[in-house]
Amino acid sequence: MSRADTTAELRDEGPVRGVGAVGEAAPVRAVRPLWSLGLLRNELLTTLRRWRTLALLAVLAAVPVLIGVAVRIETGGAAAHGGGDGGGQGPAFLAQITNNGLFLVFTALAATLPVFLPLAVGVVAGDAIAGEASAGTLRYLLVAPAGRTRLLLTKYATVLAFCLVATLVVAVSALAMGVLLFPLGDLTTISGTRIGFAEGLGRALLIALVVAASLTGLAALGLFVSTLTHSGVAAMATTVGLLITAQILEQVPQLHAIQPYLFPHYWLSFADLMREPVYWDGLVKNLELQALYAAVFGSAAWARFTTKDITA
Amino acid sequence: MAPYESDGSRDVEETDVPHSRRRKAARYAVPAAVVGVAAATIGLVPALADSGDPDLPKITAQQLVQKIAESDVEQLSGTVRINTDLGLPDLGGLESGLTSGAAGDGSGSSADPSAKLTELASGTHTLRVAADGPDRQKVSVIESAAEYSLIHNGEDVWGYDSKSDAVYHETADTAETAGTAAQDGARHGRQGLGQAPATPKDFAEQALKAVDDTTSVTVDGTAQVAGRDAYKLVVKPQHASGTTVGVISVAVDAKTGLPLKFTLTPASGGAAVLDVGFTRISFAEPAAGTFDFTPPKGAKITEGKDAGGAKGADGKAREHSGDVPQGFGPGAGLLGGGGADGAKVLGKGWNSIATYDTGQKGGIPSSSAGGDLGGFLGSFGDKVSGTFGKGTVFSTRLINALITDDGKVYVGAVTKDALVKAADAAH
Structure with missing residues (x-):
């Protein structure tokens, strides 16, 4: 390889990419399969150990505590009231909490899904690449012979793992509060049929997974935004701004034509898992839409990240 | 850069930069292609x-x-989409506020079927129906993160509103004796349930009742509804210039004879006023627990008898919401509307008009009930006058209602002129 070639390589790939590209082009070193797992583990630990992440998770864990205590105080411990006059105000399932603590899980997820959860995911996703760039650590990450594609995949996997962790934090905190403050037992689905507590727990877990999956589209969007800028703050703000914009557009009835294509549109469909029989239409649409967002913005992030100059 | 390399370097630069651009463009083509494929899928599938x-x-x-x-389908479960476009101004929350406010005077239970079923009279709703013989039926209105279920199981009729965790209950006996009180609510709940209300079958039967010599009934080819092969039956009023009904089209399942889809297009053209159809249907036996209902612990239960006390309020609520259920079909005051006290039917066939006396002088009934509301409603109506005196006409794309100043009400799926003519004749 002549020096001229190397120079050209460096120029269009960016200084750091050159190193990685040489490593890939001449596979002298066999890539150990566990290597990317190690990278993922590192990423996960770095992300989850950040004070910022821990604070986000603490806020998420506090929401069910707040709801649980408020409902408990409001009903004064006497379940006689039953919340019948609530008239359906507040987040979904709120009226049922006093009768069954398990409903606190659903209420907490319904309350955090529109804002808190995506906010946390937006922060982590927006920070993924841009944060490294602004801290000046991105080039060192790329010195390792992992390749940009794999680094990007690792970052996305980390964000997805955070989606799951955040959702489970809400669910587990809500379950703990529900057990502490309210009676448990068989629960009535929103279709009026009864299911056992064990099946209820199973559905709660399933709902948590669906909620986590609902965030994958936003995660990909955040990752794409993150590859566009060198400023972590800018990426986070943009991602959260896009989230809020989408939520506002959801509220404008005149825009009903485009609403089915906005990523938050089917978010509340997780409640369909509490129908008997389960009503799959909305759930399937939600997952399809999230997969579409993940594919579009994931590939856009890849196109951007593998071709851009890394200068910081 | 060293001089002896400059030539080669320039060479590389000239050929390589466009190349890199091409590669960059190629990479960006991937997300573009994904978008394209998705758009094509959405459009083509x-x-x-x-x-x-x-x-x-x-x-x-x-x-x-x-x-x-002859259709004798006893067991079915499926999803029904009901789309109503009466051309009413989109009142949104206001409308339901009025309805629940009026009903709230009496029972105040959001699980009361009458309040819920009026909601179906506008917009798009998804219902799930299940039936197993004449004694066990269930209808659920799917709402965002909530559901309203009406369950008929033997002696009991339960209404459960999951949003407010409220339960409405009555036994079959109550429902029958409640007769007039429950003109729209309880009885509709029970009798209607017998045929799974709001299903295409319900509407089709009503439409076919109206078939007489002024009607043309034809078979217009075939269609696929909810994955099943169906015949299309077209019912068209003829020689009935007064009616607002244009065409009624019913898709009938070829195997079972069950109506799967019902579409009513007004004579004035445009989108269908009423479009009810199965989007999914199965003739298998519904799951065992479907019709079992035990009120959840702590839920507020309203007994049907109590709700009967809300008669006046309910009746009002229905008037305010435009008497929509009353005139879905011609004449006979369909869907329980015929139960209105002292209702008479003028004319016959498609031009028939239901009339009754509210006994309230002063026109719009609500003007005595609540000044604000009356004025508000009055602003929607058109003032008319004739030999009968003066009155207000409320119009939708299908149903028109004339409320005269001396308290008489004329309702029908007929034009305004026909209403005025009928009022004149009755005078």
């Missing part, structure tokens, strides 16, 4: 799924009507 009209043996309209009459 419904078109491809529409596999054309099925080939079915020819059948006469007579035979098809016979088939509907």
Whole structure:
């Protein structure tokens, strides 16, 4: 390889990419399969150990505590009231909490899904690449012979793992509060049929997974935004701004034509898992839409990240 | 850069930069392609799924009507989409506020079927229905993260509103004796449930009742509804210039004779006023626990008898919401509306008009009930006058109602002029 070639390589790939590209082009070193797992583990630990992440998770864990205590105080411990006059105000399932603590899980997820959860995911996703760039650590990450594609995949996997962790934090905190403050037992689905507590727990877990999956589209969007800028703050703000914009557009009835294509549109469909029989239409649409967002913005992030100059 | 390399370097630069741009463009083509494929899928799949009209043996309209009459489907479960476009101003929350406010005077239970079923009279709703014989039926209105279920199981009729965790209960006996009180609510709940209310079958039967010599009934090819082959029955009023009903189209399942889809287009054209159809249907036995209902612990239960006390309020609520259920079909005051006290039917066939006396002088009934509300409603109506005196006409794309100043009400799926003429004649 002549020096001229190397120079050209460096120029269009960016200084750091050159190193990685040489490593890939001449596979002298066999890539150990566990290597990317190690990278993922590192990423996960770095992300989850950040004070910022821990604070986000603490806020998420506090929401069910707040709801649980408020409902408990409001009903004064006497379940006689039953919340019948609530008239359906507040987040979904709120009226049922006093009768069954398990409903606190659903209420907490319904309350955090529109804002808190995506906010946390937006922060982590927006920070993924841009944060490294602004801290000046991105080039060192790329010195390792992992390749940009794999680094990007690792970052996305980390964000997805955070989606799951955040959702489970809400669910587990809500379950703990529900057990502490309210009676448990068989629960009535929103279709009026009864299911056992064990099946209820199973559905709660399933709902948590669906909620986590609902965030994958936003995660990909955040990752794409993150590859566009060198400023972590800018990426986070943009991602959260896009989230809020989408939520506002959801509220404008005149825009009903485009609403089915906005990523938050089917978010509340997780409640369909509490129908008997389960009503799959909305759930399937939600997952399809999230997969579409993940594919579009994931590939856009890849196109951007593998071709851009890394200068910081 | 060293001078002896400059030539080569320039060479590389000239050929390589466009190359890199091309590669960059190629990478960005991936997300673009994903978007393209997705758009194509969204656009094409419904078109491809529409596999054309099925080939079915020819059948006469007579035979098809016979088939509907003989249909003996006892067990089914499915999803129904109901779309109503009466051309009313979009009141949104205001409308339901009025309805629940009026109903709230009496029972105040959000699980009361009458309040819930009025909601179906506007907009798009998804319902799930299940039936197993004449004694066990269930209808659920799917709402965002909530559901309203009406369950009929033997002696009991339960209404459960999951949003407020409220339960409405009555026994079959109560429902019958409650007769007039429950003109729209309880009785509709029970009797209607017997045929799974708001299903296409319900509407089709009403439409066929109106068939007489002023009606043309034809079979218009075939269609696929909810994945099943169906005949299309077209009912058209003829020589009935007064009616607002344009065309009624019913898709009838070829195998079972069950109406799967019902579409009513007004004479004035445009989108269908009422479009009810199964989007999914299964004739298998519904799951065992479907019709069992035990009120959840702590839920507020309203007994049907109590709700009967809300009669006046309910009646009002229905008037305010435009008497929509009353006139879905011609004449006979369909869907329980005929139960209105002292209602008479003027004329016959498609031009028939239901009339009753509210006994309230002063026109719009609500003007005595609540000044604000009255004025508000009055602003929607058109003032008319004739030999009968003065009155206000409330119009929708299908139903028109004339409320005269001396308290008489004329309602029908007829034009304004026909209403005024009927009022004149009655005078």
